[in-house]
Amino acid sequence: MPKRVDHEQRRRQIGEALLRIASTRGLQSATMREVAAEAGVSLRLVQYYFHTKEQLLLAALAYLAEQLTERVSASIRALGPVTARTIVYGTLTAVLPTDEESVRLTRAYTGFYTLLFSSEAEMATRHGATYPDKLESLLATHIAAAQEAGEVAADVDPALTAAALLALTNGLGSSVLGGQRDGATARRILDDQLGRLFHVNDANSDEGLVRRDE
Amino acid sequence: MPKRVDHEQRRRQIGEALLRIASTRGLQSATMREVAAEAGVSLRLVQYYFHTKEQLLLAALAYLAEQLTERVSASIRALGPVTARTIVYGTLTAVLPTDEESVRLTRAYTGFYTLLFSSEAEMATRHGATYPDKLESLLATHIAAAQEAGEVAADVDPALTAAALLALTNGLGSSVLGGQRDGATARRILDDQLGRLFHVNDANSDEGLVRRDE
DNA sequence: CGCTTGATGATACGCTCGTATCACAATCGA
DNA sequence: TCGATTGTGATACGAGCGTATCATCAAGCG
Numbered sequence: 177m178p179k180r181v182d183h184e185q186r187r188r189q190i191g192e193a194l195l196r197i198a199s200t201r202g203l204q205s206a207t208m209r210e211v212a213a214e215a216g217v218s219l220r221l222v223q224y225y226f227h228t229k230e231q232l233l234l235a236a237l238a239y240l241a242e243q244l245t246e247r248v249s250a251s252i253r254a255l256g257p258v259t260a261r262t263i264v265y266g267t268l269t270a271v272l273p274t275d276e277e278s279v280r281l282t283r284a285y286t287g288f289y290t291l292l293f294s295s296e297a298e299m300a301t302r303h304g305a306t307y308p309d310k311l312e313s314l315l316a317t318h319i320a321a322a323q324e325a326g327e328v329a330a331d332v333d334p335a336l337t338a339a340a341l342l343a344l345t346n347g348l349g350s351s352v353l354g355g356q357r358d359g360a361t362a363r364r365i366l367d368d369q370l371g372r373l374f375h376v377n378d379a380n381s382d383e384g385l386v387r388r389d390e
Numbered sequence: 391m392p393k394r395v396d397h398e399q400r401r402r403q404i405g406e407a408l409l410r411i412a413s414t415r416g417l418q419s420a421t422m423r424e425v426a427a428e429a430g431v432s433l434r435l436v437q438y439y440f441h442t443k444e445q446l447l448l449a450a451l452a453y454l455a456e457q458l459t460e461r462v463s464a465s466i467r468a469l470g471p472v473t474a475r476t477i478v479y480g481t482l483t484a485v486l487p488t489d490e491e492s493v494r495l496t497r498a499y500t501g502f503y504t505l506l507f508s509s510e511a512e513m514a515t516r517h518g519a520t521y522p523d524k525l526e527s528l529l530a531t532h533i534a535a536a537q538e539a540g541e542v543a544a545d546v547d548p549a550l551t552a553a554a555l556l557a558l559t560n561g562l563g564s565s566v567l568g569g570q571r572d573g574a575t576a577r578r579i580l581d582d583q584l585g586r587l588f589h590v591n592d593a594n595s596d597e598g599l600v601r602r603d604e
Numbered sequence: 605c606g607c608t609t610g611a612t613g614a615t616a617c618g619c620t621c622g623t624a625t626c627a628c629a630a631t632c633g634a
Numbered sequence: 635t636c637g638a639t640t641g642t643g644a645t646a647c648g649a650g651c652g653t654a655t656c657a658t659c660a661a662g663c664g
Contacts, residue, residue, distance in 0.1 A: 181641070201508065202507060202508030203508075204508060205508070207620080207621065207622085208621080208623085209620090209621085217642095218642070219643095219644095220641095220642060221641085221642070221643090223622090223623075224642075228623080229621095229622065229623090283507075289568065290504050290507075292569075293416060293497075293500065293504075293567060293568060294415065294416030294417075294418060294419070308565070308570060309570065333582060339562075339565075339575075340562075340580075340582065340583050343558050343560075343561030343562045343564075343565055343579070344554055346557075346560075346561040346564060346565075347556070347557030347558055347560040347561030347562075347564070348553075348554075348561075350557075350561070350564070351557055351560075353507060356522060356523065361553075364550065365553050365554050365557070366554075368547060368550045368551070368554065369554050395611070421650080421652085422651080422652065423650085423652095431612090432612070432613060432614085433613095433614095434611095434613060434614080435611085435612065435613090437652090437653075437654090438611070438612075443653090
């Protein structure tokens with residue numbers, strides 16, 4: 177059988193298998209043997225394409241980040257014209273575990289993030305923390321833009337608010353994954369906060385403003 | 391040596407040892423042998439007082455909840471007269487990992503919460519989720535009270551807001567534990583949101599209001 | 605006093621994990 | 635054509651885990 181084979185494709189096949197396990201049985205169940213079985217290959221092959229488990233995890237994390245990024249931009253596009261507001265909405269709702277795909281992604285991501293907490297290997301100079309950092313500054317930028325446009329109150333600190341929104345979304349995600357509430361409820365909580373942040377810019381009162389529901 | 395010994399004290403000694411490990415090396419390092427060593431007893435003793443590891447974890451979780459509750463009420467008391475506002479502030483800032491003790495507690499708690507995500511044993515009818523639920527309804531009650539007193543805008547939904555604040559705090563805690571930012575910054579983000587929620591009830595404008603820093 | 609019983613130590617068992625080793629088949633360059 | 639290289643299988647190894655077993659030592663009770 178040993179035809180010359182496409183390494184990248186094989187690695188992807190195995191990496192995806194790991195992600196599938198991570199989002200169903202949890203990352204701690206993603207043992208070498210389990211991944212091999214899920215990918216339909218032998219244990220030896222997993223070792224062959226990823227010399228060590230850490231390399232496998234790292235590659236899978238990269239694939240996951242890829243999918244996550246793709247979902248975020250798809251979510252933004254789906255909201256119509258690209259404005260600061262749609263970017264913020266799209267980004268945050270994309271990473272909230274509401275439908276099947278986002279549950280999958282969030283579960284897997286949480287697994288990796290959890291690994292970060294107590295890995296002596298430091299997960300390759302904590303790659304995990306750079307992703308949220310980028311998201312945060314991106315959000316801050318667009319909140320500031322919305323502020324310029326008068327969609328957001330002037331006394332709002334974009335950086336602090338971006339951090340808060342992201343932390344809120346992560347916290348909501350955890351509560352959904354932990355079974356404390358369902359995705360729809362989490363979505364409602366997030367929408368409430370977002371609606372409170374993005375209000376119309378005409379009036380003097382901050383009460384009775386337009387409530388957004390999508 | 392076999393004097394008649396106080397079981398509850400021994401169990402506590404061992405349970406605290408587990409918590410100590412959970413908040414330093416992480417819960418996944420809390421093996422039976424490690425706990426025994428940390429507690430300064432033999433492996434056999436750990437087995438003697440807790441027939442199985444799950445029982446040990448459950449007991450330790452109970453101790454942790456105890457300490458957490460104690461810290462929350464201490465934090466509320468430290469804020470002076472007990473009002474709806476001090477309760478909300480005190481509760482949320484107590485569980486945010488800012489000082490050494492809260493880092494310890496939060497780390498340990500996160501470990502257990504993480505275990506919840508993917509334990510087939512379901513951690514004894516998911517005891518973990520009841521605690522946040524109680525906190526949430528408690529917060530909602532006091533936000534509603536503050537609303538009655540005019541300290542909170544009338545269009546705020548107490549339940550949604552309580553959930554959001556708790557999720558925000560949890561998310562911030564995760565980011566601190568994950569090394570994304572330090573406790574002081576997290577505290578600033580939380581304070582910003584709380585200050586925005588509890589505003590003075592006299593004026594017409596929502597800009598330039600009193601910024602709380604403690 | 606003696607004997608049951610509570611408390612403790614030493615050690616073993618079975619399992620799973622990541623990783624390593626050895627053998628071998630298919631392919632390709634010369 | 636043939637040897638070197640690439641891909642794959644079967645299996646072993648050592649460590650760490652939760653748990654179990656067996657023996658023993660000090661009390662308390664009759």
